[in-house]
Amino acid sequence: TVLASETRTVVSPGRIELGAGAVEALGGHAARYGDTALVVATEQIFEFHGDAVTDGLEAAGVDPVVYTDVRPDPTVENIEYAYALYDREDCDMIVTLGGGSSIDTGKGVGILATNEGSIRDFGVDRAGYEGVPNSTPPLIAVNTTAGTGSEATRSVVVSDESTSTKFLIVSANVVPDVAIEDPVLTQSLPKSHTAFTGIDALTHAIEAYVSVKSYSVPDGYAEEAMERIARSLPVAWANGDNLDARADVMVGQLQAGQAFTNASVALVHGLARPLGAQLHIPHGLANGLILPYVVDFSAMAAPEKYAEVARILDAADTDDSTRQAADAAADGVLDLCADLNLTGYLDDFGEVPAREAYLDVVDEMTQDAIDSGSPDNNPRK
Ligand code: NAD
Known part of the structure; x- marks a missing residue:
């Protein structure tokens, strides 16, 4: 039962593509957002499913710029390097391939693309909840674990190696525009x-x-x-x-x-x-x-x-x-x-x-x- 007193902001990804073969919808969505996409992945997941993503983008006329250095439990440095590539190649959107680590790196890149400061500045202990002031670029999350649900969340979890801690960023501005949930991609999960x-x-x-x-x-x-x-x-x-x-x-x-x-x-x-x-x-x-x-x-x-x-x-x-x-x-x-x-x-x-x-x-x-x-x-x- 929903009570009339339940006034809340409910967040959700803009669109969700579900089912076997859902990854084929990637190109069509990407073409709506521009002609250059930063693709963010771990090396391992890119070896498994990178071709499905880059082929899909290229077939839709979108150039992939690939960053595959994401570490499980991604770091401040992962986000900074990936953002430098996004900026240098003048990308229009971010496509993540992988589980929470890839998605959160992509969300971090989006934050740096439209907001001033270091990624550490947006942690809840400094910036609070709703800590990202500006809208972020289009983000398409191709999910490969099942999993964190990060493709549907307003959270970003970042490892800070300088303090051996993980910090959390929370903002409705980081919720992905498209979540792609193709179970075929999870069959390679050990x-x-x-x-x-x-x-x-x-x-x-x-x-x-x-x-x-x-x-x-x-x-x-x-x-x-x-x-x-x-x-x-x-x-x-x-x-x-x-x-x-x-x-x-x-x-x-x-x-x-x-x-x-x-x-x-x-x-x-x-x-x-x-x-x-x-x-x-x-x-x-x-x-x-x-x-x-x-x-x-x-x-x-x-x-x-x-x-x-x-x-x-x-x-x-x-x-x-x-x-x-x-x-x-x-x-x-x-x-x-x-x-x-x-x-x-x-x-x-x-x-x-x-x-x-x-x-x-x-x-x-x-x-x-x-x-x-x-x-x-x-x-x-
Ligand atoms: P992951 O993304 O770290 O991936 C784990 C390992 O599995 C990696 O080595 C990756 O290369 C490999 N892998 C991923 N998909 C694969 C596949 N289909 N086939 C073969 N190998 C595959 O794992 P995760 O559990 O999805 O993400 C964990 C991270 O997400 C942590 O940093 C955690 O703190 C964060 N997290 C974020 C949220 C959020 O809402 N932002 C929520 C929960 C957890």
């Missing part, structure tokens, strides 16, 4: 990143749903996102070629992005941020490691919402009492994470140091989590 990015999306949906900033519109997105991810992520993980499962997860992560950008994320994201910045644990894995415990901690503060989470995750029956069902939500999340062998992947990150090596930064990481602002949105403080 099992590990299928799990990480899918759990990231589930975290977005759950956190938006239980957030103190939740309301009916994002709640609708969040409920459907949880349903799609719960039923199809294990299938896509077990068989990456299953296009229907890939498509279901891709729509689910889009809806999860639409949910959190119009409500908020909460405690899990606050805690995951320093794990990414200090220990370089992939964002989705960091979220997945924390999510079950935060759900367990928080369920008592929003029992009706968590009971619904548990029912969607098949961890509670409809005749369970609300409190009983809410308590089962954490089990539902743990079971899903176990199905994806999530903790098993931690061993793959050799750079995660032994406990002793990061004890001295725990205070710093705790402060970083609090400073992110996300814990304030959690139902239980």
Whole structure:
């Protein structure tokens, strides 16, 4: 139910192209915006799908100018270098190819193209929310993970290597003009990143749903996102070629992005941020490691919402009492994470140091989590 008192600005990408083969719509959209496009990608994703993007642009009469140095968890330098190329080649638009790292780099380039200052000046701690004053150039996000939902959000996450922190920029001005969600592009995602990015999306949906900033519109997105991810992520993980499962997860992560950008994320994201910045644990894995415990901690503060989470995750029956069902939500999340062998992947990150090596930064990481602002949105403080 939408209440008349729910006065909010709801953001959404200008257009969304969905389904197998959706990437073929790229050229037509790009031609509406000019004749030169900066294409932003990681080297790896460009090897997989770069031709689909550059061929599509060229066929529509648009020259691609390619930047493929984006690092996962993109840096201030990534954005500055990509912007220098955008400026030097007199580009008219930005096309991102990849997941959150490529999309956020593209959003950062857009900010520098029409606003004065360094990218650090736009972080929420300095510029606040709605921190980007001017409209940014056209941005087309060709999404290849499922995922961050960044193609639908007003957020940009940037790693600052000078401080080993990640900072957040928030503005309706960075929401992409076109989001392209082609599940065929996600078939090349390895099992590990299928799990990480899918759990990231589930975290977005759950956190938006239980957030103190939740309301009916994002709640609708969040409920459907949880349903799609719960039923199809294990299938896509077990068989990456299953296009229907890939498509279901891709729509689910889009809806999860639409949910959190119009409500908020909460405690899990606050805690995951320093794990990414200090220990370089992939964002989705960091979220997945924390999510079950935060759900367990928080369920008592929003029992009706968590009971619904548990029912969607098949961890509670409809005749369970609300409190009983809410308590089962954490089990539902743990079971899903176990199905994806999530903790098993931690061993793959050799750079995660032994406990002793990061004890001295725990205070710093705790402060970083609090400073992110996300814990304030959690139902239980
Ligand atoms: P990513 O973009 O960092 O990609 C992860 C790795 O997977 C990279 O090595 C990439 O090359 C590879 N990859 C991507 N797609 C692939 C494919 N289809 N096939 C094979 N390899 C592929 O991953 P992500 O999880 O989408 O993005 C994470 C970043 O997004 C983090 O910096 C995170 O903080 C940020 N984020 C942003 C928002 C937002 O709203 N702006 C929301 C959540 C997270």
